[in-house]
Amino acid sequence: MKKIPKQEYTAEFKALAVKRVKDGLTVSAAARELGLIDKTLRNWVKAADTGKLGGVGAKLVTPEQMELTRARAEVVRLRREVEIPKKSDGILCKRCAVKYAWIDTQRACYALTELSSVLAVSVSGYRAWKRGGKADRSRLTDVQLLALISAIHEELKAAYGSPRMVLELRARGFSASKARVERLMRENDIRARHKRRFKVTTDSKYGLPVADNLLDRNFTPAAPNQVWTSDITYLWTDEGWLYLAIVLDLFNREVVGWSLKPRMTADIVTDALTMAWFRRKPAPGVLLHSDRGSQYASHAFEDKLTEYGMICSMSRKGNCWDNAPTESWFNSFKNERVHGWRFSTREDMTATAFEYIEVFYNRRRLHSTLGYKPPVPFLKDWLMAQQSDISVA
Structure with a gap:
């Protein structure tokens, strides 16, 4: 069995990780919550201080988008309580x-x-x-x-x-x-936040070619890097809309790639896919399933799939259930972090999305589909089991 290659991180991820340290977390605490080695994050902090923080894939977001204030605000709130x-x-x-x-x-x-x-x-x-x-x-x-x-x-957060x-x-x-x-x-009236109804937001009124639904609702691949799904959602702030695109590995339901942008253009999905590829570097043949949105039917996204040797699959017209796991992820994210809160700036929403994906969901949130294990630990346990089987054989 081939191991998943060592991850590489985009400039966007590095900058947001560094900002968690700048805004009050210790390097050890931030590294632990993001699954990093202390020395790696410490090197990123030093590089950021000298203006030499690089990365692969996605472009570096602006300082305003990267500003993370939630940690200090949380301590103030706890002190008040x-x-x-x-x-x-x-x-x-x-x-x-x-x-x-x-x-x-x-x-x-x-x-x-x-x-x-x-x-x-x-x-x-x-x-x-x-x-x-x-x-x-x-x-x-x-x-x-x-x-x-x-x-x-x-x-x-309930x-x-x-x-x-x-x-x-x-x-x-x-x-x-x-x-x-x-x-x-x-x-004591302690309860989880309630779910909201799904609202269709896909724009498929265009003349670009679409792919067949090759996934056909088979949401349980036998191994990682076999089937990835992707979609975009809208997030409202007082400064206007912010759009979030994610790439989900259906095997362990991990968000392997994401991108946040103030405009819903094709680069939001290509950047999310780029992050996912550099993290996992899968062999050619990954099935990438999405809806029929114009971003996914664009030539830029098609070229990126070709570059990575991926196979395109798209949901049937107007059928959100063909991409149900990704829609479910958006539903959980909005219920647990968005609905009921007011976000005055896009940077606040960016901080919330980063914390939810990289700190909470991927590494800590108990996932019912995975036997109530978080996505990253679930994958690590599976890889260890595979290695044990090979050793016994």
């Missing part, structure tokens, strides 16, 4: 052990010193709890468990209902039954 007893109902203030447990859920995103300051506890106290408090994690009271559920609910919340708690080392978690969430 724990300082106002009426809002938090004092849950995080009742016992230091609960504070330490909550800090433990946030370590991947924020510096320990900053978290300790927010909750008015000592770093040494947290470390002492970490060394000796793990045995008590499975015996939480309802108040303690509710504090953790509330913290995770806020951390994941992405999880009770089934995923149970799995998330267990993955973090806390034992909790499904019935107990359901009860606490129901009694």
Whole structure:
């Protein structure tokens, strides 16, 4: 079995990763959440400081598009919540052990010193709890468990209902039954964000040639880099529309390529495809399925498919279900990060999309199609299993 080649990153990805460090995350925390080696990200930061940050594929976005402010705003919000007893109902203030447990859920995103300051506890106290408090994690009271559920609910921006919340708690080392978690969430009105109806946005009124539907709704390939799907969605900000194109590997449902632009021209889909190809560098023969939008029927996109040795497949006219996994991804993204929030600038939306794709969805979000595993860990487990089979043979 051939391994997936070492990833290469676009200038857009590098710049957004660097901005997460510039806006408050430590290099180690940012590298961990993005699946990078510390030294790699540190080198990107140094290159950015000297104006020599390069990359492959997509063009570098403007500083305004790359500005990420969510991390610092989140810390301010958390500080405000724990300082106002009426809002938090004092849950995080009742016992230091609960504070330490909550800090433990946030370590991947924020510096320990900053978290300790927010909750008015000592770093040494947290470390002492970490060394000796793990045995008590499975015996939480309802108040303690509710504090953790509330913290995770806020951390994941209301992405999880009770089934995923149970799995998330267990993955973090806390034992909790499904019935107990359901009860606490129901009694305290903690719920996942609701789904919205799909709206067709594809413009297929043009004279360009279209491809046959070769995918034919076979959404379960046997291996990575066999079937990729792609689509575009609209994202509204106070500055106007921002458009997001993604490329999804159906095997592990990972977003392997993406592009954000203020105009919906052909380069948005070619840039997303370029990112995907440089990340995976698949052998010729990948089936790339999309709708019949003019961007996908353009000569520029057709030339890019030919360059990469890919096979084009398109949904039937007006049939969004032919590309259901990608539509489902957009639905999850908008429900969990977009609907209900106001984005004053395109840069705010860019930050949100980057965090959702690269930090949360690909590496952390539990995916029901994958047996409640995140896409990247699912693929790593599959590759390790393949290697074990080869070794036994």
